[in-house]
Every structure is written in C-alpha cells, then in structure tokens.
Amino acid sequence: MKKYIFITLLISNFLFSAYVGNPSLPAIFKKGFFFKNNYLNLRFGYLYDYIYNGKYKDIIVTSESIPSSFSLKTKGGIITLNLLNRIDVFSILGNSRMEFKTNLSTLISTENAFSWCVGTKLLFFKHNNFNCALDGKYFFTKQSCDHFIVEKRIFPILDNFYFLYKEFQGSLGFSCTTEKIIPYVAVTYLYSKIEPYPIKKGLIRYPYPFQNTLGDFTASDSKNRKELGVALGSSIASGNFLINIEGRMFHQNAVNFSCEMKF
Numbered sequence: 175m176k177k178y179i180f181i182t183l184l185i186s187n188f189l190f191s192a193y194v195g196n197p198s199l200p201a202i203f204k205k206g207f208f209f210k211n212n213y214l215n216l217r218f219g220y221l222y223d224y225i226y227n228g229k230y231k232d233i234i235v236t237s238e239s240i241p242s243s244f245s246l247k248t249k250g251g252i253i254t255l256n257l258l259n260r261i262d263v264f265s266i267l268g269n270s271r272m273e274f275k276t277n278l279s280t281l282i283s284t285e286n287a288f289s290w291c292v293g294t295k296l297l298f299f300k301h302n303n304f305n306c307a308l309d310g311k312y313f314f315t316k317q318s319c320d321h322f323i324v325e326k327r328i329f330p331i332l333d334n335f336y337f338l339y340k341e342f343q344g345s346l347g348f349s350c351t352t353e354k355i356i357p358y359v360a361v362t363y364l365y366s367k368i369e370p371y372p373i374k375k376g377l378i379r380y381p382y383p384f385q386n387t388l389g390d391f392t393a394s395d396s397k398n399r400k401e402l403g404v405a406l407g408s409s410i411a412s413g414n415f416l417i418n419i420e421g422r423m424f425h426q427n428a429v430n431f432s433c434e435m436k437f
Contacts, residue, residue, distance in 0.1 A: 193221060193223055193405075193420055193422075193430045193432060194309070194343075194345050194347065194360045194362060194405040194407070194420060194422065195295065195309070195347075195407075195418065195420070195432070196347070196349055196356055196358050196407060196409045196418055197295075197297065197305050197306060197307035197347035197348060197349040197358050197360065198297070198305045198307070198349045198351055198356050198358070198409070199254075199262055199295060199297075199307075199409075199416075199434075200256055200259055200260050200261060200262045200295060200296075200297040200307070201259045201260065201297055201300065201305065202351075202356070202409070202411050202416060203215070203217075203411075203414055203416075203436040213257070213258060214255075214256070214257060215255075215256040215259075215436055215437070216253075216254065216255060216256070216436070216437045217252070217253075217254040217256060217262075217264075217434045217435065217436045217437065218251070218252065218253060218254075218434065218435055218437065219251070219252035219254070219416075219432055219433055219434030219435065220249075220250075220251060220252065220432065220433055221248070221249070221250050221251070221252055221266060221268070221430065221431075221432040222247075222248070222249050222430060222431045222432070223246075223247070223248040223249075223428065223429075223430035224245070224246070224247050224248075224428060224429055224430065225245055225246040225247075225426055225427070225428040226245055226427055226428065226429065245272065245273050246270060246271070246272040246273075247270065247271050247272075248268055248269070248270040248289060249268050249269060250266045250267055250268020250269070250289065250291075251266070251267055251268060252264060252265075252266050252432065252434060253265050253267075254434070256436075259297075260296065260297045260298075261294065261295070261296055261297070262294060262295040262309075263293075263294050264292070264293055264294070264295075265290065265291065265292050265293075266289075266290065266291040266292075266293075266313075267288075267289075267290050268288075268289055268290075269286040269287060269288055269289060270286070270287060270289040270315045270317070271283075271284055271285065271286045271287070271317075272284050272317060281322060281323050281324065282319055282322060282323070283323075284317040284318055284319055284337075285318060287315060287316060287317050287318060288315070288316070289313070289314065289315035290313075290314055290315075291311055291312065291313040291314075292311070292312055293309060293310055293311030293312065294309060294310060295307055295308070295309035296308050296309070303350050303351045303352065304348070304349075304350055305348070305349045305350075305351065306346070306347070306348055307346075307347050307349075308344070308345070308346055308347075309344065309345050309347070310342070310343070310344045311341075311342070311343045311344075312340075312341070312342055313339075313340075313341040313342075313343070314338075314339065314340055314341070315339050316336050316337070316338055316339075316371070317336060317337045317339065318335070318336050319331065319335050319336065319337060320335070322378065322391070327381045328381050329378040329379065329380065329381065329389070330378065330379045331376060331377075331378055331391070332376065332377040332378065332379060332388070333373055333376035333377060334372065334373075335370070335371075335373065335376055335393075336370070336371045336372070337368055337369070337370065337371070338368070338369040338370075338371045339366065339367075339368055339369075340366070340367050340369070341364065341365065341366035341367070342364075342365045342366075343362060343363065343364050343365075344362070344363045345360040345361065345362040345363065345405065346360060346361050347359065347360035347361075347405070348360070354410055354411065354412065355408060355409070355410055356408065356409040356410075356411060357407070357408045358405075358406075358407050358408070358409075359404065359405070359406055360404070360405040360407075361402070361403075361404060362402070362403045362404065362405055362422070362425070363401055363402060364398055364400075364401055364402075364403060364425050364426070365397070365398070365401060366397060366398045367395065367396070367397045368395065368396050368397070369395050370393035370394070370395070373393075374392060374393050374394065375390065375391070375392045375393070376390075376391055376393075377389070377390065377391075378390075378391050398425065400424060400425040401425060402424065402425060403422055403423060403424040403425035403426060404422070404423055404424055405420055405421070405422045405423075406420070406421050406423075407419060407420030407421065414435055414436045414437075415433070415434075415435050416433065416434045416435075417431075417432075417433045418431070418432045418433070418434075419431055420432075
C-alpha cells in the first residue's frame with residue numbers, strides 16, 4: 175500500500191533583494207575614460223551579495239514544527255547609464271543560489287540560477303557635502319528545486335518544480351562626501367513575493383528503504399513579513415574607480431561588496 179504525507183511550504187519571510195548602493199553614486203565621478211562630458215556616462219561593475227540570515231516560521235511543516243532560516247548568495251555584473259550626474263539607470267545580471275537551514279540539516283537548496291534586476295536612482299538634493307537620493311529596483315530569479323531534506327533524509331521531487339521570486343525595493347538614502355570615503359545610511363522598503371511554479375502540489379519519493387513509496391507535498395504563495403529596513407554602507411572612490419561595502423538589517427540580515435568603474 176502506498177503511503178502519502180502532506181508537506182506544506184510556508185515560505186513566509188523571503189528576504190533577499192538587490193543592494194541599496196551609495197546615494198552619491200550618480201555624482202561621484204565627473205568624467206569617464208571615454209565620455210568626457212557630464213551629460214552621459216557609463217559605469218560597469220561587479221556585485222557580490224550575501225543574505226546570511228533570513229528568519230522564518232517553518233518552511234516545511236510535518237508532524238513536528240521545524241524552525242528554519244534562509245540564506246542567499248548572488249554574484250552579478252552591474253551596467254549603469256548615468257545622466258547629468260543626477261540619474262542612474264542600471265541593470266544587474268548574474269546568478270543566485272539559496273538554502274533553507276535548520277539546526278540539524280539543510281531542508282531545501284538550489285543550484286546557481288540566472289537572476290536579474292533593473293532599477294534607477296535619482297540624486298534630488300545636493301548641498302555642500304550632503305546628498306539625498308531616491309531609488310527603486312525590481313529583482314527576479316527562477317530557482318529550481320529537485321529535493322527536500324527532512325531530518326537528514328533526502329526526498330526527491332518527481333515533478334519539475336521551481337520557485338519564482340519577484341521583488342520591489344525602494345529606498346531613501348543620505349550620504350556625506352569626503353575626499354576619499356563616502357559613508358551613507360538609507361531607509362528601505364521591501365515587497366517580495368514567492369510563487370511555486372508550475373505546480374503548487376506534487377509528488378516526492380521516500381528515501382531508502384522506502385524508495386517505492388510516494389508522498390504528496392503542497393507549496394503556497396507568500397510574501398515578506400517585515401517591509402521596512404535600514405542599510406548602512408561606505409564607499410571608497412579614487413579616480414574613476416569605486417569600492418562599496420554595505421550591510422542591511424531589520425527586514426533582512428545581509429552584507430554585500432561591489433566595485434564600479436566609470437567609462
């Protein structure tokens with residue numbers, strides 16, 4: 175006789191997103207290598223973003239509740255079009271990988287998958303060394319999942335199963351420029367949604383010695399719980415090159431590193 179189990183994915187606090195960035199970015203570089211005017215410039219860069227602790231309720235609920243946490247690593251290239259040293263329009267193209275962990279084992283993990291982001295930043299106020307900027311971003315990734323790990327046992331998924339992640343992030347940032355170092359702080363708003371795709375209910379196979387036994391799992395849509403957060407960071411600029419380090423907290427615990435060069 176086949177036995178069936180019911181596994182519910184309560185992915186209720188997905189907390190990964192694109193970085194915030196320095197509010198002074200649109201005006202840090204006056205000239206590039208090839209574009210010598212202030213009307214149009216290009217920047218190219220690299221981003222490494224690591225969400226190291228996103229708190230959840232239970233991501234998988236069986237007969238016993240299992241507390242879990244979330245982590246995500248994103249690597250990507252940044253392409254930015256700068257207008258008038260006031261407006262940045264940018265895109266991030268790269269790959270992401272995520273894991274859901276308990277104190278015993280990893281429950282869900284994915285392989286590296288393509289992720290992308292588009293956004294804009296507007297430097298709307300400048301006074302001496304003080305800058306204020308608004309920005310908005312949209313982030314998307316499709317993460318494949320082929321197994322669950324429950325109590326150190328692997329349950330293969332028999333269907334094609336993915337997580338679609340969609341996110342909008344907005345922020346209001348403040349920075350203070352010095353000769354080399356540019357610290358900043360930003361208040362951020364995050365709206366993110368996770369959707370199982372293309373199914374919300376599928377089949378899993380039990381591990382040895384019950385590998386001929388099948389079970390059910392059910393996945394559900396969800397959104398992040400905490401919408402407001404804070405980002406703290408600092409940039410070091412020299413010539414046409416910039417290095418930035420940033421940490422995010424409250425709606426997510428994350429740190430990232432980025433570097434950009436203006437052409």
